[in-house]
Amino acid sequence: MDEASAEPGRPRRGLPHGRRGRLLLVSALVLVLAGTGLGTWATDTWPRPKDRYCWGAWEEDSGPGFLGDGLFGDDGGSRAGKETAPTRERPTGSCEVTVTGGYTSSDGDEVTIDQKVSVGYGPVxxxxxxxxxMVQDGFLGGDVVPLPDGLPGTVNGRGGLLVLPESxxxxxxxxxVVTLRATGMYTSGPSYSRNRPAELGGARQAAVLLVAAANRGMAAAGCAPHEPLRVSSPLYDLPGTRERLFSASDDVCGxxxxRLDAEHAEDQIGAVxxxxxxCSVRGERADVPYLNLAMVAHPRLAAVFxxxxxxxxxxxxxxxxxxLGKEHAIVRADCAGRxxxxxxxxxxxIGRLAVFANAVATRLGCAPVAPGGAGR
Known part of the structure; x- marks a missing residue:
């Protein structure tokens, strides 16, 4: 019905000609842009949402090398994540970020890099x-430091362990506990390969990643504390480099x-x-573990054992x-009131543990734990 044939006395609903024309023009432009792909979104200039991993704890391009695109270079690569979040009914979970890449070397060899960052959540x-x-061989070596801010756990550049609150x-x-591990392998040609763990960004950044995952895991499991855990203080001084043992008569671990019946070995003293x-002792060439020693007195970390x-x-x-087990020994004793x-x-x-335990007991100011014994 046009304006001339409208019923008498009924208000006209048509827009003024100038305004109606502008609306029609805008509508036409929107349809043209959507149909031809000339819009901002269609030209892929709209910011793409960044991927998140590990129950939402980690964001793409947030700092660590394994989360950035720089590690792919011009040859490309891929990153993928998979996860199972803990729940109130099933308070265990895991998440995993895998990074793969490859290129052809100047010698014509095919080089592949496969890396993985894994997080586990659950009871010991x-x-x-x-x-x-799980704990002694992975998170109490000579290259770990305590987590800062009184958090019960340890960390190094390849991962860490955090003991969660009693709740x-x-x-x-x-x-x-929540555990973080970085692993990886570099392969060149058919016969050369070596370990090349994913880049976490150093021990402090590893601590941040670990605590972020722990906060998300606790929230999903329904046991999070009132205030989230934080990493704000500096880390304990990083351990020194490995020291070579030149003879079987050398003292190890300071x-x-x-003593250790090995001449081709290296020891590394960690936190004190x-x-x-x-402290840990490893083979100088094959990097085989010869001896791992640890003293744990932090109440929450000691509760693991x-x-x-x-x-x-x-x-x-x-x-x-x-x-005394097949490959491990544990002793629990009161020392300096705890x-x-x-x-x-x-x-x-057991003689090696005796020397270590008594030396630590002396440092802590308590009675000897072992009756003595040679360190061989």
């Missing part, structure tokens, strides 16, 4: 040997009388505090309780 294992292997403990009392002391030290002394004359855990991995020669 029930079995004593499995629990010792997240399993029903049977086992502490829940402890007088602690009232809450933590670590609760219930697996047995009910009897590890040997005649020892204070406290302990057990329980202290002494650990040994990659060896079962």
């Amino acid at each position: 294992p029930e079995a004593a040997e499995a629990r010792l292997a 997240c403990d399993a029903q049977d009392g086992r502490p829940t 402890i007088r009388g602690l 505090t009232r809450d933590l002391q670590t 609760e219930g697996i030290a047995g009910e009897r002394p590890v040997a005649r004359g020892w204070r406290g309780t302990g057990s 329980p202290v855990i002494f650990l040994m991995g990659a060896s079962t020669r």
Whole structure:
């Protein structure tokens, strides 16, 4: 119906000619842009949402090398994530970011790089040997430092471990931990390969990644504290470089009388505090672990080992309780008014643990833990 034939007395609903013309022109332009792909969104200049990983804790291009696109270079590459978030009913979870890339070297060899950053969330294992292997061999070596700000855990440039608050403990009392590990392999041609872990950005950045994942995991599991965990203070001074052992008579780990029957080995002294002391000895060439020693006195970190030290002394004359396994030993004793855990991995020669435990006890100002013994 046109304006001339409108019913008498009924207000006209048509727009003024000038305004109606402008609206028609705008509508036509929108249709043209959408149809021809000339809009900002269609030309791909609209900011693309950044990918997030590990239950939303980590964002693409947020700092660490494995989250940025710079590591792909001109040859391209790919990054993918998969995850299973913890829940209230099932308080275990995992997340994994994989990075793959490759190129042809100047010699014509095909080079491939496969890297992975993995996070685990859940209670520590029930079995004593499995629990010792998980913690002692992975997160209490000579190259780790304590997490800052009193957080119970350790970290280095390849990962870390954080013990969560008691509100997240399993029903049977086992502490829940969050672990972070960076691994990777560089392969060139058919016969050359070496370890090349994903780049976390150093020990401090690894601590930030670990704590961010822990906060997200606790929120998903329904046990998060009122205030989120934070990394704000500087890290403990990083451990020194490995020191070569020139003879079997050399003292290792900076402890007088602690000896190792190996000439082609290197030791590395880690943290030395009232809450933590670590040292590790590895083969100079094959990087095979010969000996791992640790003292843990931080109450929450020590709780990881609760219930697996047995009910009897590890040997005649020892204070406290302990057990000796296939590749690990543990002793729990009171020292300076609090329980202290002494650990040994990659060896079962109890004399070495005796020298270490007594040296640490002297430093902490408490009675000897072991009756003595040679460090061989």
